[in-house]
Amino acid sequence: MTRDETSKYTITLPDGKSLQFVLPMEGKSVITQPSPGLTMKGSGLYEISGVAWSGYGKITKVEVSADSGKSWAQAALQPPVLSKALTRFRMPWRWNGGPGVLQSRATDETGYVQPTREKMIAARGSRTIYHSNAITTWAVSDKGEVKHVYA
């Protein structure tokens, strides 16, 4: 066991035990457009786009929500969709100019579904860093500014 196998490929759980040899990155996705720093200019049609990946295999589905996870719609995946590779997803979005909360949720070919932050913390505590794969949330303000928030 090397230092990095001890310190990096582990997840220390709330009970103090550490999961060891955590080598796969589990299913994860993030919206890259829009995202913090990319300010939206006025209401209208936008393309939500991002990347998804899984250490367990191919991405089979990415869903996008614009209302903080209350409703979801399936995004288009851009070929080639390869195992353990970044997979681009796209979704048209008509922004009404009001506040919105964007999320993406990946599913891989083993059926693994990217967890909410709440679910990930319930299972592993809040101290997972390298392996944190919870759903990421962007809040869009009525001015079009995009910020990272917890939801």
Added chain:
Amino acid sequence: MSMRNALLVAASGLAMASAVAFAAESPNFGRVATPEEIAPWDISIGPDGVGLPSGSETPKQGEAVFAAKCVACHGEKGAGKPNDQLVGGQGTLPGDKPPVKTVGSFWPYATTVFDYVRRAMPHNESKSLTNDEVYAVVAYILNLNGITADVDTMDARTLPKVKMPNRDGFVTFSRGN
């Protein structure tokens, strides 16, 4: 076989032979490393201590090595800053606050501390310590953590017998946990 075909066969044979010769002489294909070349890289030490070299030192000798080579990054008595804390932190692994992971609180095996220090430390001059110096500084860090006594000498026989506090603190990851 006609004379013409025989010539063609001979010519293609020559072409293949010259291609093989070219490949063997090409600088881009390398050669098999010699045992002497491999030896300095083949320094992995397993948790059970297999691979530990000869040499032995005490915490007192390690204190001198630490003062010369380690203290600038790891602080007085391994207290940390600017880089990793090496001592203390025991009892900080459970809970929700950031754990203080040190040799004393987190590392499961003393043997792999030797492996890491020999391989990577000091950061600006890795692989510069002698085996005796590595044994010394490992003995010092273990002693600072209260894991071994002031007089405990570390060598290939004693290091694998050191029971680290977090030895049983690891669970093998599998899907779903």
